[in-house]
Amino acid sequence: MRNIRSTFAAIILVLLLSVVVLQWGRLSAIHTWFPMTAPENRHFLTMSTNEITRETNLKISLLENNSVDSQDAIDNIRYALRYAKIPFEEVDKEDLNSLEPDPFHVLVVAGEHTSEWPYESIEAFVNKGGRLMVALRHGGSDPKWNDLTGIEETNDFVSDTVHGLTIEKPVFPGYNDLSGEHKLLSHSVLDVELSKSAVVYLTVKHIPVMWTYPHGKGKVGFWNTTVTKEKGMRGLLLQSLSLLPPSFVMHQSGIKVTYLDDFPSPIKDEFVHGEGMGYGAFLKDVWWDRIKKLQKDYNLSLTGAFIGTYQDKTDLNTEELIKRQKYPMLYYGRQLENSGGEIALHGYNHQPLVVKEDNHPLYRKKEFNPYLLSVEVGPTHFYNPYGYKIWKSESFIKRTLKDTNQLFQYYFPKEKIQTYVPPSNILGKRGLDALLESIPSLNVLASLYFGEKEDESFIQEYEFDHKYSDLYHFPRTASGHGDSPEDLFLITDAIANQGVFSHFIHPDDRTDPERAQGRNWEEMSEGLEGMYQFISKNFPYLESLTQQEAREKMITYQQSKIDVRYQEDSITISGEDMLDPSVALVRIQPGKHLETGEFSFGEVEVMQASSGLYIVTLRKPSVTLLLKEDVS
Structure with missing residues (x-):
């Protein structure tokens, strides 16, 4: 048994x-x-069947000095890593002697301060398997650094600033070549000859701009340019970092937002030359039909940004605004909402919310123009090239915004205004205070992602406001009809970093000579569709969302662990x-x-x-x- x-x-x-x-x-x-x-x-x-190595995290160490070039380049990498949810650490030059070499450890340096770097420590780090990224070119005067970075010979700096960029080897889909005629990227570069072992990814006028080079058991990436200081290079910087370790994971939010700016809005009394019709007929029978077809073909979620009036004066009360906006709100606004879209605020009128006390740079340009005088809007000695006038007080701003909010509530009583798009991307600190006090339901501020910090435009990051805890900054990454190489480059770079595409379309682009650039609507429409084809082909994983949906998704993404x-x-x-x-x-x-x-x-x-x-x-x-x- x-x-x-x-x-x-x-x-x-x-x-x-x-x-x-x-x-x-x-x-x-x-x-x-x-x-x-x-x-x-x-x-x-x-x-x-290979031997299993120890488990490890990706480790990125950032080193900067007190030079502006170094700080700007490293700051761009900080943002790029945060947006891609990749942890990093800050190190001092004293820490470089104790770096632990590992294929998943990347040291990032930038700027012309090689004399401050302990070469022997960094070389040993790379030689034993670590990774090094030089994120902004140094002088190349010390031959031992050239040996480490794959430079065979240095012929000093190129005397003139050079423009453009050529993709020699793919880094990320969507990036296009920029010729020297395109001024988006301005480089200061070294004229170098590289080792045959270097792999060149980017050049400008046949000069290597970014390459990788094997050294010992490790690998080096080198940016032979100062253009890495620019915000529009964050995506390429991140992707170049990903070329160094054996494998590299970058997370993305996967968001696509389409704005219709100045929409719904009062119908302008003007003739659309070249189209043979008035603006109202063009908007209804041509432009809006085309937008609805794009919405259907590319599954777009639309967010409109309405204004109360195109007039500069502020003497229209709530009843008059309601009367003037009846047709656009009922016809366009309800169609927008019924199709799953939402309506944001662009303002009482198209005047930026700025008062004298803001001391805004745009209004410091004292260009006298007697035709711009306006008693209602305040001091007549503040002028600017756009003809904008300064608001004479915060209380004036609050009153007009409350009127605008009542206009919205009249036509959409079950909804509330939650997003604000500043006219011409200009906003003063006190204007923002007045805005939040007048419409406390606001939780998104949508201005510009790309731009210079010292410029008059309101430039943003994707983050909560430092003063108003519930206000989220969600800037746009593109506008217009997306048919310029510079537009597509910047669109791609934002997606290469964090997977965000936020685009503004203006109904009156066709009537604006600067924005139309001599094109008729058919040509502009083809450019617009070409842009959405480009997005659909290269980045099909982006999810079409309204602005409020995008806010919710982005916050969830950023707060996830x-x-x-x-x-x-x-x-x-x-x-x-x-x-x-x-x-x-x-x-x-x-x-x-x-x-x-x-x-x-x-x-x-x-x-x-x-x-x-x-x-x-x-x-x-x-x-x-x-x-x-x-x-x-």
């Missing part, structure tokens, strides 16, 4: 082992995910309060790849095969991606 029981137990054991072997075979044919309930359970099965662990043959992503679904861009260096397709955790797609870039859509809070060896 005992022998029978032993034999039966042996049979059961063989069957169980068979099931395990079959299951192992099934798992090794696919990517899989393993729930991780606690940090101690992070060990997981891997389908590689995401942890990425790297091993030789796998990447483990886990997190708390993540978006569902969550989007990650994963770059894998040559020699390995991710399998693509639909899996239990989500989906893996090739984003750019030539650069090892993948889109990973996660529908689980934890996933292990297995890295497969390339078959030669």
Whole structure:
């Protein structure tokens, strides 16, 4: 009897082992995910026969000095890393002697201060496997640094500023070449000759601008330019960092917002030359029909930004505003809302909310023009090229904004104004105070993402206001009809960093000579559709949202906690309060790849095969991606 029981137990054991072997075979044919309930359970099965290395996080160390160039370039990288949810640390030059070399440890430096850097420590760090990114070119005068960065010979600085950019090797989809005629990027560069082992990604006038170079067991990235100080380079900076470690994960919010600025608005009494009709007929029968077709074809969620009047004067009361806005609010506003869109505020009129006490730079330009005199709006000695007038008091602003809010409530009693778009992207501090006091339901301020800090425009980051805790800054990244190379470059860079596309379309672009640039509506319409085709083709994972939906998603994304662990043959992503679904861009260096397709955790797609870039859509809070060896 005992022998029978032993034999039966042996049979059961063989069957169980068979099931395990079959299951192992099934798992090794696919990517899989393993729930991780606690940090101690992070060990997981891997389908590689290679030796499993220790699990590690990506570590990025930032070093800057007190030069403006260094600080601006490193600050851009800080923002790029925060937006992509990649942790980093600040280091001092004294810390460089104790850096731990690791393929997943990147040291980032910038600026012409190589004499302050301990060369021997940095060289040893790279030689033993660490990664180095020079994020803004140094002088190249010390040959030992040239040996580390792949420079064979330096022929001093190029005497003139050079413009443009040429993509020699793909870094991220969507970036286009900029010729020297395009002034978006202005470089100060070294005329260099590189080692044959250097891989050049970007050039300007045949001069290498960004390259990578293997050194010992490590790798170096070098930006031979000062253009990394510009905000419109954050996406390229992030993507260049991703070229250095064996693998690199960047998270994205995945947001697409389309604004209709000055809409709904009073109908202008003007003739649209070249189209053979008045502005009202053009808006209704041509422009609006085209926008609705774009909305349908590209699944757009629309956010309109209305104004009460185009008049500069402030003597229209609530009843008069309601009467004048009856047709646009009922016809356009209700269509907008019924199609799933929303309506934001652009202002009582198109005058920026600025009072004398703001001392705003735009209003310091004392260009006398007697035709711009206006008793209602205040002091007549403040003038500017745009003809804007300064408000004479905050109380005036509050009164007109309350009238505008009552106008909105009359036509949309179940809704409330939550987003404000400042006219011409100009806003004073006291104007903002008056705005929030008059309309306390406001929780989004939407101005500009790109621009100079010292400019008169209101430039923003994606963040909560430092004074008003519930007010979120959600700037736009583009406007117009998206058909210039500079527009597409900046659109791509914002997406390459954090996956955001926020675009403003103006109904009166056709009637504005500067914005129309001699084009008829058909040509402008083709450019607009071309831009949305570009977005749909290159970045299909962006989700069309209204501004309020985008606010909610962005805040959730920024407040989520995401942890990425790297091993030789796998990447483990886990997190708390993540978006569902969550989007990650994963770059894998040559020699390995991710399998693509639909899996239990989500989906893996090739984003750019030539650069090892993948889109990973996660529908689980934890996933292990297995890295497969390339078959030669």
